[in-house]
Amino acid sequence: MNKLLPAPFLSLFLLVFWLLLQNTVSAGLIVLGIILAILIPLYTNRGRDFPATIHKPFKAIEYFILLMVDILISNLNIAAIILLPSRRIKPALIEYPLDIVGEVPITVLASTISLTPGTITAEIRRDGRALMIHALNVDDHEKLIASIKQRYEMRLKEIFKC
Amino acid sequence: MVELHGWADWLVSSLLIIGALFALIGSVGLARLPDFMARLHAPTKSTTLGVGGVILGSIVYFSVTASFSWHELLITIFLFLTAPISAHLLAKAGLHLELRRVENTRDLRAQPKQYSDKD
Amino acid sequence: MLIYAVQFAFIAFCVALLLNLWRLFRGPDLPDRILALDTIYINSLALLVLFGIWHGTAFYFEAALLIAMLGFIGTVAAAKFLLRGDIVE
Incomplete structure (x- = not known):
């Protein structure tokens, strides 16, 4: 095999x-x-020198469906920000501390952040322990970090076991 | 073009209209958001989803009129895989060139030097 | 119904392309222009898919796939050039 x-x-x-x-x-x-x-x-x-195994395929499918729904919601948010004329945006550069390790899980997380509500992954810190995120419109950055951690990173940790 | 009837007509039409609207919103955002990092958000999310919607409409249309046709799905998968990568590279380039940012951008990095790309 | 939907989508994508062209000419910096070019690639790909529906043929699919791939590679190469001053390291 x-x-x-x-x-x-x-x-x-x-x-x-x-x-x-x-x-x-x-x-x-x-x-x-x-x-x-x-x-x-x-x-x-x-x-291929970046081994990654999916330990829970059904969790991975669930993650994929969650991602699809979140992409739709994020697009409605962006549309509201773009189309409402008077709204002042509050952009911020945020440091996001990583709990997961390994190249594939971090890549999946970074792509997820780029595709979901108002955030784009801009860079990874040199030691690979933190991502830099640009958020389009954020009031409370602690809350944003906590929500990404709880919504995506915990699930990825479970899927890849890392 | 073959006229469709019933649910297929509604499904294809609404997918096309919603997709076109999202792509238009993405381009409006590209034209009117204030700085480069903000402009990066609009095409990566809205345009990708909009084109994805149009391609889904095309899949339904060809599956109903001709035989089963799923190969347009490849374009959608490709776009969704590559949009974050090009956004990431462009964001890196924008930070590297130290482009002008809108004045209320907050820089919350603890050690900005750890990210700088200048060796 | 479908005929109006396709016509509406044609108009929406043409307006989107015009807006992207405006950003391409206006700039103000090089990354903005690369981003505008990337969006132009994606929008014209959708226009090709719509054209396929309009004529009822699937022949435009390969062209659309090629545009998607070349657009991505072009964007990556241009961004790399801005980052390092060189494409192949």
Whole structure:
């Protein structure tokens, strides 16, 4: 299992990607897709030095759905800020202390922050223990940090066990 | 273009209209927000979601009129994966060049030097 | 109903593209222009998808996917250039 499939989720993703690109499902395409999905991770395995395993796939799916809903809500917030003419925005650069470790979990968290309400990840501190966030309109930055921690970081910690 | 009927007509039309509205809002934000870091927020979120909506409408339209057609989903996945990355790189560039920020931006970093990119 | 929705979406995306062009010309700094270019890429991709619906063909899909990829790579390369003064390190 581990020799033949070093990264099972990558293989699955490649197979689905291949079928989507072909836009049809037939036996021949599935066989070719499976061959590609086994060969490509084997070939690229040496270059992948950031091991990450998803321990709880169902939690990951739940996280994905939560993210979709939050992206919708965040867009309504941004639309309100853009369209209301008189509202003064209060931007801030915030330091967000990280509890999780590992390159993949931090990347997922940073992308989540960039896609959700009024925040963008701008940089990571040199020691990798804090992110710098630009918030578009924030009154209480402690509350923002606490909400990100409780809403996303705890879930990621559970999913990746890090 | 083939005219649709019933629920498909409503679904495709509302997806297209909502998507177009979000993309328009994103571009309005790009045009009228006051400084670069604020402008970065509008296209990464609104435009990505708007184009995603239009592509979902296209998926439903082609699935109803022709055969099952899911490959537009690739564009949506690609956009949602790459939008945070380009936003991050542009934010880095903006901070590196020390662009003008609106005067009420609060800098709450404890050690700003730890982030500076100038070696 | 659908025909009006597609026409409305065409108009909305054209207005969005004009606004992006205004930002592209106005600046004031280079990152602003790169951001405007990136948004232009994404909006024109949506315009191509709409064109596909209008003509009822799926042939524009590949073009849209290519625009998405090239737009992302272009944005990353330009941002990298601003950061380091060089693209390949």
